[in-house]
Amino acid sequence: MSRDFHWLPNIPNIRKMNAFKRDKKEDEDGSNQFQNLEKTTVLQEARTFNDTPVNPRKCAHILTKILYLLNQGEQLGTTEATETFFAMTKLFQSRDVVLRRLVYLGIKELSSIAEDVIIVTSSLTKDMTGKEDLYRAAAIRALCTITDGAMLAAIERYMKQAIVDRSAAVSSAALVSSLHLTTVSGDVARRWANEAQEALNSDNVMVQYHALGVLYQARKSDKHAVIKLVAKLMRSSPKSSYAACMLIRMACKLVEEVDEGSEFLEFIESCIRHKSEMVVYEAAHALVNLGRSGTREIASAVSVLQLFSGSPKPTLRFAAVRTLNKVAMSHPAAVIACNLDLENLITDSNRSIATLAITTLLKTGAESSVDRLMKQIATFVSEISDEFKVVVVQAIRALCQKFPRKHAVLMNFLAAMLRDEGGLEYKAAIVDTIIAVMEGNVEAKEAGLAHLCEFIEDCEHTSLAVRILHLLGQEGPTSKQPSRYIRFIYNRVILESASVRAAAVTALAHFAAACPALLPNILVLLSRCQLDFDDEVRDRATYYCTILQQNADPAILPLVQPPQLSIPSLERALRNYVRSPMDEEFDISQIPPAQAIEEPAQEVLATVKPQQPRLTREENFMEKLLQVPELSAIIHDSILFKSSTVFELTESETEYNVKCIKHCFSDYLILQFDCLNTLSDQFLEDVRVTVDNQDIYTIVCEVPCVRLPYNELGSTYTVLKFPEDIQSTIITLPTTLRFIAHDCDPSTGIPDAEQGYGDEYTLEDLEITVRDQVRGTGSRNVDFSSSWENAATRGFVTTEQIFGLGANVTTLEEAIQSLVMFLGLEPVERSDRIKSGARQHTLLLTGVFRGGKEVLARAKLVLTNHVTMQFTVRSQDLEVAELMISSVG
Amino acid sequence: MFQSNTKDSKPYEPTLYTIKGISILDNDGNRILAKYYDKNIFPTSKEQKAFEKNLFNKTHRTNAEIIMLDGLTCVYKSNVDLFFYVMGSSHENELILMSVLNCLYESVSHILRKNVEKKAVLDSLDIVMLAVDEICDGGIILDADATSVVQRVALRTDDIPLGEQTVAQVLQSAKEQLKWSLLK
Known part of the structure; x- marks a missing residue:
């Protein structure tokens, strides 16, 4: 009773109690002594470092606090970092082991922020060469984080000694550091390879592993040296499991790259019988991923994976089933033997394992x-x-x-x-x-559309709803009963946010344009949308109403479905047009289509990549080309029509690597040569690629690459003017790389002599093809048949010829692929997909030739023993049409 | 994660840079210690912490030992109020990552004399930091043998001046020292 009576005045007490509780709780997990550290206070405390004599325990504690703060993501300014760094250097006076080691950690953490960090070089060098083993290894690692290219020479001697040191820790530290140093100076590993070779014979497993890493780094550009290294180690299998795994990976790479790699494949297979699970799994994993593995290799890999999948260790089960999943993609039959084991994993408590097991079963079942x-x-x-x-x-x-x-x-x-x-x-x-x-x-189309319709009724993701509405607009009109979708779409207009409403309006317009029967009803709906309170929705509704009311003209479809043009290019072209006298009509066919978002066919990714900004490849190149003044003078007011794929003018492992990209403009062709010099003892000047123009093309200018140091990519350009005669643009041009070479010291890059000498290097021939001058229009849903029929009225000429395709084309798919590849035209109306087992097919292609000349093509293919093709081309320009025909023949 | 390599069936370039990150979180998912070794993943501490939160949420209830997250393979182990994680790229050998995790855990356990809990880690944070530094250097596995890691971080037995130690502590440290001299 009395408690009831007194409850009101007790409130402050309760609060006090709560506070007490909280205190107590803080006490419990407030064991975190670092919890409420304040950056400025801790940095103040760091002044203690300057006291003499140094109090190791106190300083170690303060230093730990600093490291803790840095580790929590606290940012230090340059001045703060530099002050702390210098205070820390005072601690070298103390001989306390832990404190010294913490100082090394501090140096590593601050080396990237503080200035003048090289001040500690001598202290660290002293520790590294001293007697205390506990200092030496860690000092080496700290030293290497503050080393720059200029300092490297000074410590080189010590590092070489350290690599072959008796102490495993020191040797490992030196080897690992030399790998980190490759970012400072590319060929550190190569210079220290002899020492690493010696370290490879060490008894310590980690030293062996690290030495192998350094040796690989040193030799990886020289395939024969790698082959020798791997072959030698294969015989005396390394003791370290890590080194064995590394060796397997090196062998894998060789198997892929070398033609005669069977001994490496055998080695990988033999590792399946290794005593360490880690190595066994690595080998099995490697065999599964190797393109060259045959049924036998896959089978032996699968058998160990099967064993692992029954392991009590979750990680091993996970690794096994994940790899089996991969096998199931390439060799489903090989996995069937494991089906029983996989079934057991369906109920695994690790859901990742269960999911992988099921998806594997789905693939093999x-x-x-x-x-x-x-x-x-x-x-x-x-x-x-x-x-x-x-x-x-x-x-x-x-x-x-x-x-x-x-x-x-x-x-x-x-x-x-x-x-x-x-x-x-x-x-x-x-x-x-x-x-x-x-x-x-x-068959699945109607059901799919129905499911999607149902989904958008209750979809919280605007972007998805918009996509589905767009799809309905595309696919709905051609379905059996277009009218049934109208209700779903119109519901969106009533219920959703503005962007969804806008998409719904567009979808409705698509129905109206494609199905004249629905037009009057949809016009009623659209006129209601004209009262929408969102600007975009209202504008769209008004736009479509106006166009659709002008009655059924086949030409309105492109207005309802505008082609997807690249917006930045359109902007540039319009700006140029406004500056011009505007005598001619604006030619929209010059504008490249927006880049279609290509869906990776086989890629099965769980994480979605962030969306790339939608600049087309051409626009990126254009930006780059405009930065070269000589080129900018020629092309500043034209539009890059098409950039070809990369064309290699050298083998990949020659002294000089040259790749060519052909940039096609309406009158000019810019050849961009990307050159790479792989000789470390040379640097090149005035590098150019001369093209034998055979008096057909006119060479407008050449832009040489002024300097080409070792292992850096440089570009040189040649601008050609297309000949008047379109037929003769298809040509093969011999090319030569010319340059002035300077011999230089590989380690420093400083040339031995003032004067270089001219040299040249013959490259492969460069082909200029039809494909370089043609691109697709980017409007996938273009109504091909009406453009085809109306072509004559728009002044198109027609050429036609019948071809028997060569013996190497035996299926319709191959014929379609090679035709599309060769001509650079774009298949429309999904005519590049054929029904399985079909004996004949019609492929429809559209595209634009440089200069904005439209091209339509139809290929009727018939498969008997070989493929026969009737190829018809319609174009505004007779020459272009003839070029198409003649280049197929 | 199940990135099929069909498009570029080339094997990955052999390298010693195996570890993408190591972290120790407490039972609320807060970071006690974390190191990330690849500047291309989680370049800022904000992204790192977001990842850790996500990782913790996905792992603290189930003791499943391995998970794939944000394109990384993460192996983990927990004890009382601590979570230990080792991260590697999705194509890395899971067993290598596991061996590093085991080494991390055993080293910490040894340093803390089997008393693996948050308070103990914080009390010996300096030594734990040194141990992590000895296990992995910039993404390369430096040592994966717990005994040798513990030796290298210079276990501080004469932590406290003798006068301030309790009798029990003196005895304990004497025992430790004896054990070590016998083991050697």
Whole structure:
């Protein structure tokens, strides 16, 4: 009773008690003595370092605080860091081991922020060469973090001695540091290779491992030296497991690069019987990833992985099943033997292992087991992280491609996943998969669209809703019953945010443009949208209403679906046009299309890459070219039409590496030669690539590369003017690299003599092809048939010829691929995909020739024993059409 | 993470730079000690801490030992109120990472005389820092044998002046020293 009575005045007491509790709690985990450190206070305390004699315990504690703060991400200014650094150097007076070691840590942490850090060089050098082993190794590592190129020569002698030191710690520290120093001076490893070679024979396993790393670094550019190194070590397998793993990786690289690598492959396979699990797994993993592994190698890898997958250690199980998953992609049959083990892992408590097991089973399983596995997944899909859900979705996607008949089951499963909770990435992966299934399988289209419609009814991600609405606008009009989608789309107009409403309006307009039957009704809907309170939505509605009311003209479709042009190029072209007298009409066909976001075909990534800024490759190159004054004078008001892929003019391991990129403008061709000098004892001046123009092209100018030091990329340019006659632009030009060479000291790069000597080096021939001068229009959904039919009225000429394709083309896919590759035109209406088993096919291509000349082409292909093709080209320019025909022949 | 190498089936360039990061977190996911060795991943401490939070959230309830996160393979181990992590790139040999984690844990355990908990780590933070520095140098595994790591960080037995030590502490340190001299 009395308690009840007194409860009011007690409030302050309760508060006090709470405070007490909190105190106590802080006391418990407030064991963190570093918790409330203040940067300025700690730096003040650092003044204690200046006291003599040094109090080691006190100073060590303060130094620990500083290191703790730095480790917590506290930023020091340059002055603060420098002051602290100098105070710290006073601590060298103390002989306390722990304190000295902490000073080394401090030096390493501050070396990148503080100034004049080389002040401690002599102290560190003294420690490194002294007697105290506990100092020496750590001093070497600290010293190397403050060493720059100029200082390197001074400590070189000590480092070489340290590498071969009796103490393993010292030797390891020197070897590891020399690897870090390669960022300071590229060839440190090579200069110290002899010492590293000696260290390789050390009894200490870590020294052996580090020495191998340094030796590889030293020799990696010389393939024969690497072969020798690996071959020698293969015979006396290294004692260190780490070194063995490293050796396997080196052998792998050789197997890929050398033609006769069978002994290396045998070595990797023999490592499967190594006594260390780590090495066994490394070998199995290597065999799985090697392109050259045959069935036998894969089988032996799979058998150890199978063993590991039953291990009590989660890491080993994870590693095994993850690698099996990879095998299942390339050799599904090899994994079938493990199916029973994988089934056991489905219920693994580590969900990552379970997911990997299931997705592996999905890849190897038969069609009949799909239903059962899908049920299994459904039981735990809600428990796993989004990242793994994405993996499951991707497995389903692969499954749809493998078993097209199962699309109904899988589609339903995907739809169920769509309804579940999940982040944007996960939802986007599902939507992607549904879209991919629809594209690959016509039967699935209607069901897919229905699922997506249902999804946008309740979709919290604006970006996804916009994408789906766009897709509906593209695909809906050609479905069996377009009208049923209108309701879904119009619901968005009523319920959603402005950007979704705008997308919905555009989708409606697509329906109206493509299905005249729906036009009157949609016009009613659109006119309502004209009252929307968002500007963008209202503007779009007004725009579409106006266009659509002007009645059914086939020309309105491009207005409803504008081609995706590259905005920066369009801006530049319009600016140039406004500056010009504007006598001619603005030619929009000059503008390159925006870069299509290419979907990586096979890439199965769980993390989504950040979106790259949408500058096309051409625009990036244009920026670079405009920075060269000589080039800028020629091309400043034109638009880069197309940049070719990189063309190698040398083998990859020659003394000089030259690669060429051809930049095509409407009248000019700029050849960009990227040169790399791989000789460390030479630097080159006045580097140019001379092109034998064979009196057809005119050489406008050459921009040489003034200096080309060892291992740096330099560019030289040659500007050619296209000949009038389009036929003769296709040509093979001999090229030569000319330069003035200076012999120099490989370590310093300083030339031996003032005068260099002229030299030249013959390169491979450069081909200029049709592909360099043609590009796609970027409008994938262009209505090919109407442009084809209307071509004659727009003054297009037609040429036609029938070809029998060569003996090396035996399938329609190959024919399509090589045709697209060769001409540089872009397939439209998805005509580059053929139905499996088809004997004939029509490929539709569009593109633009430099100078904005439109090209339409149709290739009718028939497969008998070989492929016969009827190839028809329509273009504004007869010469261009003829060029297309003649270059196919 | 399950990045298929089909596009560039080239094996990864052999290198000693194996470790991308090492961290020790407390049971609230706060950093006690962390080192990141690759400037290309998590360049700022803000990104590092965001990653650690995420990592902690994904790992503190299940003792599953290994997880893939943000394109990294992370192996981990926990004890009382501490979480130890070692991170490597997604194509790194998971067992190598595990061997480094084991070495880290055993070294710390040895330094703290089997008393692996937050308070003890903070009390000997200097020695633990030195141990981490001895295990991994700039991403290269320097030593993965706990006994040799512990030897190299110079266990401080004469921590406190003799007069200030309790009898029990003196006895303990004497025992330790005896044990070490026998082991040698």
